[in-house]
Amino acid sequence: MSTSADINDREEGLAFRPKFDASGLVTCVATDAATGDVLMVAHMNDEALRKTIESGEAWYFSRSRNALWRKGETSGHTQRVVDMRMDCDQDAVWIRVEQTGAACHTGRRSCFYRAVTNGEGGAQLSFVDADRMFDPAAIYRK
């Protein structure tokens, strides 16, 4: 259990003390430094955080592949970190990045290429900014 002194340290202190979840991860939001658009939401473990901070390039931890991963290592679509922020309880980071090419593995600039609206039959999606910048089949060959 966290004591209130512990919570206060984490929220008001200047020590870097990421609060990892049970899988050893924090959430990372990457936004486009030029437009403010959210490009992607992913996860970082301790090593991904350290490598990102030291290199100025975004590293993540893939839950599906259970592996550390430098963004763009396969596609060339790297992210240069312009600014990095930690949230109040230190379980989420926000990076503002200069994105080379597309952030999304589907080929779109951002992973958030569908809008959610309230339709007659409930929530529905529609494409927004969904043009592909690359063909994923050509880049992620097996």
Place this chain on the structure above:
Amino acid sequence: MSTSADINDREEGLAFRPKFDASGLVTCVATDAATGDVLMVAHMNDEALRKTIESGEAWYFSRSRNALWRKGETSGHTQRVVDMRMDCDQDAVWIRVEQTGAACHTGRRSCFYRAVTNGEGGAQLSFVDADRMFDPAAIYRK
């Protein structure tokens, strides 16, 4: 297990099919519609998603309190949703909001009021945009 047809449906389809984690939650990133700043990262369950979509006001699910929660119900610092997006694999949503007052329970406009930089002894934090807009002790009385 997800089949590739299932993955394709979720990524390229227009059906709203949130992919909840083991706790029944998706991640939600709220950004300031005016500035593009990330205000907070939180979670939504099925009911929070539905209420947000139907009402146009942000609802979340608090993991620490295990309760549905309308943003601002205690503080008055509500979020009006201007735009809502779903990400490629439908496990994260992005809302652009008009934030009344401050998003962070510590009284700051954004939860991301500390920058992370690479210091001599490793990562360190520094306050950025950390002025309080309200006194949390005065608002969140026990």
